[in-house]
Amino acid sequence: MQLQFQIKPFNELSTQELYSILKLRSEVFVVEQNCVYLDLDGKDQKAIHVLGYYNSELAAYCRLFDAGDYFENASLGRVIVAQKYRDRKWGNDLMLQAIAGIGKYFGTIQITISAQLYLQKFYESHGFVVTSEQYLEDDIPHIEMKKV
Structure with missing residues (x-):
């Protein structure tokens, strides 16, 4: 079975959808990756949110930004597939x-x-190329990558 996707700006998210997004982001980025950081960064309101549902459960998510809202180019981030579904290649x-x-x-x-550095090959498979040296973001190795 495939994911059912919805793409919405922040002001169209229901309270339940927002709760599901924040819960999944906390499960992955805070608990699973053992990283204490402020996930609520004030940028969700500018983002377009991509929600992937499996049997009415949020299983995959990311947020999209226009040029200038995060980087000079358009960007995407908070890319997540719930841990129990990663074997399905839904990323x-x-x-x-x-x-x-x-x-x-x-x-x-x-x-x-x-x-995140460990995802370099995954992003390269989607046409991204490395454009920076490795750096730490919230104590996790990262690299800047671009798709043109």
């Missing part, structure tokens, strides 16, 4: 939706991301 489906969403909402194919 690829999520990236296809995200890249298409940036094209639809922002009219561009130029995308910059701050990628």
Whole structure:
């Protein structure tokens, strides 16, 4: 079974959808990755949110930004597939939706991301190339990558 995707700006998210997003982000980025950081960074309100549901459960998620809202180019971030579903390769489906969403909402194919280093090959498989040296973000190795 495939994911059912919805793409929404912040002001169209229901309270339940927002709760599910924040819960999944906390489960992955705070608990699973053992990283204490402020997830609520004030940028959700500017973002377009990509939600991937499996049997009415939020299983995959990311957020999209227009050029200038995060990086000089359009960008995407908070890319997540719930741990129990990672064997299904839904990250690829999520990236296809995200890249298409940036094209639809922002009219561009130029995308910059701050990628966790261990996901470099995953992002390269979607056309991103490394454009920086490794750096630490919230004590996790990252690299900047671009898709043009």
